[in-house]
Amino acid sequence: MIQMLLEIQRDNRWLPKPAVVRLSKRLGIPTNQIYHIATFYKAFSLTPQGRHSVSVCLGTACHVRGAPRLLERATDALHIGPGETSTDMKFTLSTVNCLGCCALGPVIVVDGKYYGNPSAKEIERVIASCD
């Protein structure tokens, strides 16, 4: 089931309630059990996500190299806090615990592209290039 939920999450960028209800009927598993799983794992979100995802790595290696400041910069540039989505549904800002690119740190990932230790200007440029 986790694998199916991952597919739904990938296609919709979140788990819409109708999809969960349909899954529950098809598998014969109560929705509360599905939600039990969906709320436990970080990969699932129960609210719609923005078209562009911006995630800041807060892994240890990034942390010691200044990830908290990078997160602040991203927050300033997007005007949303971590875990939030902008009202125009354009961006979602999230934090992750380690992307395994520690040599690059601190890392920010915008729509699957990695940027190592970007300056405030660079972040603004990357964000502006998203439409």
Added chain:
Amino acid sequence: MARLRSPADLAGIRQQVLSQRGEKRYIAINASGTCGLAYGSDQVFQAFVAEIERQGLTEQACARATGCLGFCENSPIVIIFPDDICYFRVKPSDVPEIVSKTILGKELVNRLLYKDGKGKRIVHEGKIPFYKHQSRIVFGNNRLIDPKSIDDYIALGGYSTLAKALFEMSPEEVVETVKRANLRGRGGGGFPTGKKWETTRNAPGETKYVIVNADEGDPGAYMDRSLLEGNPHSVLEGLVIGAYAIGSHEGYIYVRQEYPLAIENLFIALNQAREYGLLGKNILGSGFNFDVTIHRGAGAFVSGESSALMTAIEGKVGEPRPKYTRTAVSGIWERPSNLNNVETWATVPLIISKGADWFTSIGTAGSKGTKIFSLVGKVNNTGLVEVPMGMTLREIIYDIGGGIRYGKEFKAVQTGGPSGGCLPESLLDIPVDFDELTKVGSMMGSGGMIVMDEDNCMVDVARYFLAFLAEESCGKCIPCREGIKQMLNILNRICDGQGRTGDIDLLEELSEVVRDASLCALGTTAPNPVLSTIRYFRDEYEAHIKERRCPAGVCKALISYYIQPERCQACQICLRECPVGAITGGKNLLHVIDQDKCTKCGTCLEVCPPRFAAVLILSGEPVPAAPPQGTKVERTKGTQQ
């Protein structure tokens, strides 16, 4: 692709691949690894393919997209075989020159060679200090393999060890060899692998499972990702050998979904192995059946714990359960299940192929073989390093890592991820193995090694780990759920300058409870970051509590930024960059930070040109009164704007 029906078929395919290659020169580019891709290695790879085509050299040379080559921060890395010429930070525009000079001629492109600390250029990969001190027996093949090609792996003799195990050894002999090799789990626990295999083998029940734990959740460790991305067949071969030894016909690979490239390369590897008949029914005509399913983890640190991982594979919430019966006896669907880490599985074929004696000749008395570490943080050379067990921390950090960045002072090295501890300078000469690290209050863990310098606050680091663990604790048992939370509260208080006398004792007391009473390893090891920092850096805790001072200048509530009037040259950079407009001043006028407006983001310190170095972090002392507004700066000679 033809199905291989015997070891002879496998040898035949290998000969075929080798003869097709002939004398070709191979150009390895780390374009199949996440780090490489982040640095644009794929463009360099494409440029090589196009340039070789353009110059009509397809018979003489071939570009190969390999996985991680270890020295990530110098990506894109290009290694030319068999000459072993190594170029760093190659740009697509450099490619025509490399092809014309180095591939066609015998010339080197000097500017792309590695430059050592003294400015000397080094040509060969094996001579570069970062690589010279390593022994890359598990990780080294990455540079010779395109992970998307099973033929590359077979050309290196891949799967011949599987053939050896299936046709020349009994399952008991395989288990016995691994036991004699004294291989210990690379995931962190260090449990003897052979013993675990034996337990599962002897456990009652027909159906048994073997599992690869690739839920590499430790922040700061990424060797499993690099192995799966760069050499997935080595893990698979180990897994099949293990399955044969244990008597299992079904396997699982649990990979974090945060590693999309590893999942992609694994899927390709599985399909290729199936087509060749190296997975599935009647493997290599031996009569042994085995197949593997990939399970993507959905992001939960605790699910890397063995029993939690198994419940996750069952499709449930990945929480650990009490292990009165070991998972080796009762795991997935209460059947015997043997779980090992990626690195452990990848080591198995080497042991079976070269023998237990060879393996035990490497390492220390209690820990054999090599271990891959991710050497990251404030060192000059960051990357993945594989060293024999027993090498000292100092050798790893200074000889391989090249010491601390920007000539700063070493403060601590953190090993073992959130379950490990921080070790000070005085312990740098201990040999790194499972037992030694545990003795000093840290642990091997999965091999993260995060180096910290004088600018890192140890209380803040302890707080960071506890915040991570508090978020990742599944909440099933109370000591872990509540204990970590309370410890985090205390640490937050200390970092915010509200620390009370007795807080350190309270932390130690809570640590004991959490350590002794938690259900799984997440809880029992959670106090390690706190206890080790108290043990070795107690003075920093005391400075925070008693003097309201953060010696490293990290904890925001305890620091202030200050522009030294005698150094400020009124260049207006900080004035423009300050995000909250807290800096006053102007052309030729001294810049002053308004402490009430300042959010302590540190931008001014970062942008102040190093030749002025006017911005200071003050902690535990009052900020000197600002000079009257409009004071003109005194120009230092030679720094006129």
